[in-house]
Amino acid sequence: MNKSLRNPLVYILFIFPALLLFFMFFIYPIFSSIYYSFTSWNGVSANPKFIGFSNYLKALEDERFWESAKNNGWFIVFSCFIQVPLIIFFSLLIANVKKLKGLYKTAVFLPSIMSTAVIGILWGFIYEPNIGLLNKLLGLIGIEPLYWLSDEKYAMFSILLTNAWQWTGFYIIMVLAAILSIPRDLDEAAEIDGATRLQRALSITLPLIKPIISVVIMLSIAGAMKAADIVIVMTKGGPAGSTDVLATYMIKYAITNFKYGYGNTIAVLIFIFTLILTALYQLFIARRSERIEY
Template sequence: MNKALKNPTVFILFLLPGLILFFMFFIYPIFSSIYYSFTSWNGVSSTVKYVGFNNYEKALGQERFWISVRNNGFFILFSCFIQVPLIVFFSLLIANVKRLKGLYKTTVFLPSIMSTAVIGILWGFIYEPDIGLLNKIFGIFGIDKIYWLSDEKFAMLSILVTNAWQWTGFYIVMVLAAILSIPKELDEAAAIDGATGFQRATKITLPLITPIISVVIMLSIAGAMKAADIILVMTKGGPAGSTEVMATYMIKYAITNFKYGFGNTIAVLIFIFTLIITVVYQLLIARRNERIEY
């Protein structure tokens, strides 16, 4: 077997199926999108008209496009500064539970395996102005009825909370696995030296799980840039485009309005923005936390 693997022909034959799939489902779609982004095409006609950078000028000149970019920014900020700290906090709590730890892990993970459509409908009932659970609770304290999904002031926040509820459990399981992999001797030695639980968490646990927290932030950024399904289910980008993100903006043009060329322009812009953000994050933050030695 070792002799066969040293043969270049055999080695290439082993790699070939993976390379073909990689080309078909990654490389070709990217270059195809770039090509069509410079065209005016409805996705059906055999006529493809080259328009140069007109689509890019049109997109970058539209106010609604920049509103969608801003909303993607809200997703990123909410994920990094609210969701991630909560993920770490709950992971530390569950890690220190002595009984029913498996039950807690299963419970927090459940929303992640549910369909986004189901979650959108479920939270739609929670946000319902007249009979929704949230307004019923607020009504007890004398707070007036709030139109969570139809008021521009609250619609985006409602989407962010729902999205966070769906994916927080998935990331908690990741962070929890990192916490439980830390040698117990480190924590026990600190406890013997008189360190409190808070000190052990902040001085030992958090520094050692920094790499996985960095991964969680990267995944959160990537998820924020491609968010679309939860918005399409709950608000369809409304009210008045206040919850529109780049992905839903792209879908409306490419599929609903049959402007496939312009839709591909938005897709390329999403790719470029995501690439810039991830590269900047990797250079400024992630590289410092790549390796932790126990």
């Protein structure tokens, strides 16, 4: 047995299936998209026409493309500056709960295991102008019904709120695990020294969970760049394309309009933008969150 394990062919045999799947479903699609992004192709013809960088130049001059990219930016801003602080706040609250902590963790995590289609339909009923819960509550204080998903002023915010509701619990569990792994001795020593709960949270807990907060922010950025399903379910990019993100804009071109060449160009640009954003975050921010051991 030991002699077999020293044979390199044994290890190659075990990792080959994983490498094959990785190549089939990750490496090959990436290079395939890059190739087709330089072509004019309808997705059906056998011989795509090579057109060089024409698709990329078209994308850079396409106002709808940049409008969609701006909406992805709103996802990032909302996630980093509103969702992440709320995640930290609720994680600290749950960490200090004495009873039914498991119930609270289950409750906040539940939305993240639900289907996006279910989430979209559920919140669609909440946003419904005539019988929706949100407008009913606003009506109690004298505010006229608002068209949350059909008015350009509110549609994007409505989607951002729904998306945050779905994924906040998932990140709370991550941050909560980091908080609960901090030795109680540190907190107790600070409490004996007279530090208040707020002071302990700001001076002990937050500095010690910086690495996991950094991971949450990076995942939020990556998730914001590939957002599509919640938009498709709730608005299909409407009204008048005001809630389109890069992924939904790509789907419209590639599938609805049979312009697979340009659709692959948008897919490659999404990949490049995501790579640049995550690299910049890692370079200028995440690297400052050093690994903490205690």
